[in-house]
Amino acid sequence: MNDRPLDISIHAGPPCDPIPFDNISYNRGRRGTAIVRNPSNGEQFAAENVLFQCNDIPTSSMNEQIHSNVTNAYWKIPEKKQKNTIWGCVQFCYVLRRNPADENEHGEVIFNLTLEVVAVKMFVWANVRANQHAHESPMNEIASMLLLGNDHPNVVGCHEVLFDGVCLNAVLQYCNGGDLHDRLYQVNLKRGSERRIGLSEDEARYWFVHLLEGISHLQIHGICHRDLSPENVMLVQSDANGDRSLIIDMGMCLKLPYSADDGTDRVTHYADGSIPRLIKPQGMYGKRKYMAPEIFRNGVFDGFSVDIWAAGTVLFFMLTGCTYEIPSHEDLVYQLLIQNTGELIRRLITSRIISQSVCISVEAIDLLQNIFREDPRDRYTLSEIFQHPWIHDYR
Numbered sequence: 001m002n003d004r005p006l007d008i009s010i011h012a013g014p015p016c017d018p019i020p021f022d023n024i025s026y027n028r029g030r031r032g033t034a035i036v037r038n039p040s041n042g043e044q045f046a047a048e049n050v051l052f053q054c055n056d057i058p059t060s061s062m063n064e065q066i067h068s069n070v071t072n073a074y075w076k077i078p079e080k081k082q083k084n085t086i087w088g089c090v091q092f093c094y095v096l097r098r099n100p101a102d103e104n105e106h107g108e109v110i111f112n113l114t115l116e117v118v119a120v121k122m123f124v125w126a127n128v129r130a131n132q133h134a135h136e137s138p139m140n141e142i143a144s145m146l147l148l149g150n151d152h153p154n155v156v157g158c159h160e161v162l163f164d165g166v167c168l169n170a171v172l173q174y175c176n177g178g179d180l181h182d183r184l185y186q187v188n189l190k191r192g193s194e195r196r197i198g199l200s201e202d203e204a205r206y207w208f209v210h211l212l213e214g215i216s217h218l219q220i221h222g223i224c225h226r227d228l229s230p231e232n233v234m235l236v237q238s239d240a241n242g243d244r245s246l247i248i249d250m251g252m253c254l255k256l257p258y259s260a261d262d263g264t265d266r267v268t269h270y271a272d273g274s275i276p277r278l279i280k281p282q283g284m285y286g287k288r289k290y291m292a293p294e295i296f297r298n299g300v301f302d303g304f305s306v307d308i309w310a311a312g313t314v315l316f317f318m319l320t321g322c323t324y325e326i327p328s329h330e331d332l333v334y335q336l337l338i339q340n341t342g343e344l345i346r347r348l349i350t351s352r353i354i355s356q357s358v359c360i361s362v363e364a365i366d367l368l369q370n371i372f373r374e375d376p377r378d379r380y381t382l383s384e385i386f387q388h389p390w391i392h393d394y395r
Helices: 005-012 125-130 138-148 180-191 201-220 303-320 332-339 341-350 362-371 382-387
Strands: 027-037 044-053 072-076 088-097 110-124 158-163 167-173 233-236 244-247 258-260 273-276
Touching: 005 273, 027 072, 044 088, 044 110, 044 158, 072 110, 110 125, 125 167, 138 158, 138 167, 180 233, 180 303, 201 233, 201 244, 201 303, 201 382, 303 341, 303 362, 303 382, 332 341, 341 362, 362 382
Parallel strands: 027 110, 027 158
Antiparallel strands: 027 044, 044 072, 072 088, 088 110, 110 167, 158 167, 233 244, 258 273
C-alpha cells in the first residue's frame, strides 16, 4: 500500500508543538485632524479621527500639525458604523493620499480624498497584553498576514500596521460583499422558504474553488488556519475583476513544524524544511459546527488536513444550508455525514429540513464523502480535491 501524506508525516518524527511566529513589525502612528480636498469639487474640509504614520515625528510634536512627509492616511467613514470585536473594533476608512509638497497657504498638509476603502482592525493593546497567552492571538493574526503577504486574491492581506499608543491598527482590504453565511441567508430570504435552501452547485463551486486557492496559499507558507467557517470567508464584489472571496480572521492560525532538510532531528518552518510534522494537541478551539473530529477530541492532528475538513463543511453548508452541531458520533447528522453523505442529504430533504428543490449531483456528493473521512489518513488532500471531476472539469 502506498504511503499517504499523513504516513509520511508520521515517519518524519514525533508530533511537535507549532513553530512560534516571528515578532511583528509595525510603524508608529497617531490619530488627528487633517485637511482633506475632495477632488470632485475641489472643496477642502477638516477630517477628524484620521490615522497616519508618524515614525519621523518627534514625540514633542505629536499633537501638532501633520508632518509633511506623510503620504497616506486613513479617515473613518462617518456614516459607517464600526464593528466591535473581542479585541477592539473594526473601522471602515477612506484612503487619503497626497504629494509630499502638497500644502495650503498656511503650510498645512493637504490630503486628497480617494474612493478606496480599507478596513482598519484595531487591537486595544491593553487587551492584547492581558490575553497574550490565549488560544486566539492578535499577534499571531498580524504576524501570519505579514508572512502571507498582501498580493493573493483569496487571502486577506495587511497593507501596514500602525501603533498609536493605544491600539495596534492593522490596515486590511475592505470586503464589500458580506460573508458566505450572509450570502446563504440572503438566498433563503429572497426565496421566502421556511425550509433551508442552499446555493446552486455552480455558485457553491465558484466560492469553493476560491476557498481552495486561499488554502493552497496558506499551505505553501506552512500555515494552518484552524478556524475556517462561512463567517470567515468574506466576499468581494467587483465589476472589473470579477467577484472573489477572501479567507479572513487568522487569530487561531498556526505555523506548522517541519522536519529540517539537513539530516538532523531539528524541527523548523517550511522555508528550511521539507516534510510537515503532526502537531501536538492544542485544545478544542474553533467553531464546533465546522471543526474536524480530531480537534474536537483534542488529539494529535495534521494542520493541513483539519483545514480541508473545515473547507468540506463550508461546502456542505453552501449546498444544503445545514451543518452538524458537534463532530461526534453522539450527533446523528455527523454520524450519517461520515457514513453516507448522500443518504444524509436524502433524509434532510424527506424530513423537510431542507427544501425538496435542493438537488445535489453525484459528483458533488462523492467529493464531500471523500473529504468527510473521519480518519485523516484517508481524507482527501488539497491536490486530490483539485483533481476531482466536480472541481477539475469546471476550472
